[in-house]
Amino acid sequence: MNPIRKSTIVLGTVGFILFSVLLLVFLPWSFNFFGYALPGKGGLPCRVSYGHRVYIASNKCIGVFSYGIQLPCRTELDLIDKKSWPLTQVRQIPTLLGEPYPLFLDAPSIKQIKQWTATGVFVRTGSNCYIGYNLSGGP
Numbered sequence: 741m742n743p744i745r746k747s748t749i750v751l752g753t754v755g756f757i758l759f760s761v762l763l764l765v766f767l768p769w770s771f772n773f774f775g776y777a778l779p780g781k782g783g784l785p786c787r788v789s790y791g792h793r794v795y796i797a798s799n800k801c802i803g804v805f806s807y808g809i810q811l812p813c814r815t816e817l818d819l820i821d822k823k824s825w826p827l828t829q830v831r832q833i834p835t836l837l838g839e840p841y842p843l844f845l846d847a848p849s850i851k852q853i854k855q856w857t858a859t860g861v862f863v864r865t866g867s868n869c870y871i872g873y874n875l876s877g878g879p
Contacts, residue, residue, distance in 0.1 A: 771785075771836065772785050772787070775788070775789060775833065776833070776834050776835065777833050777835040777836075777838075777840075777841055778835070778836060779835055779838045782809070784797065784811070784833075784841065784863060784871065785797075785833070786798075786801035787876070788863065790830060790831065790843060790858070793875060793876075793877075794876045794877065795861050795873035795874060795875055795876060796873060796874060796876045797811055797872075798812065811871045812872070813866075813869040813871060814862070814870045814872060815868050815869070819846070819862075819870060823847075823848065824846035824847065824848070825846070826847055827844035827845065827846055827862055827870070828844060828845050828847070828850050829842045829844050830843055830844065830845050830861075831843045833863065841865065842863070842864050843861055843862070843863055844861065844862040844864065845858050845861060845862075846860065846862065857875065858875070859874065860875065861873045
């Protein structure tokens with residue numbers, strides 16, 4: 741093998757490894773920045789945006805995504821008891837190589853959305869599992 745070809749292979753390998761490391765470091769940040777979820781369990785972002793406002797999942801969710809964190813899951817019966825049912829889908833959170841997660845507002849928020857900002861949104865992660873996100877920041 742001549743020296744030019746050997747150095748090209750080494751340089752290409754080093755470049756590929758460096759690109760892979762940078763991709764792994766910046767992929768979660770960029771997905772969070774552009775409002776995407778990561779595939780798999782725990783891939784929900786800790787923050788979602790709706791109506792030019794930011795909503796946070798939980799006090800425990802301090803990172804970019806919810807990997808390793810068990811977010812509180814509310815059922816349809818829980819939402820009915822809290823007078824938050826029915827939910828209305830307002831948008832979706834896209835997922836890399838997967839189905840998007842639907843984003844919902846509860847019934848009281850839908851009725852008052854023209855006057856006030858919604859204080860909470862819900863993301864459905866399963867057939868009967870809704871993760872609540874609370875409004876972040878002040879007016």
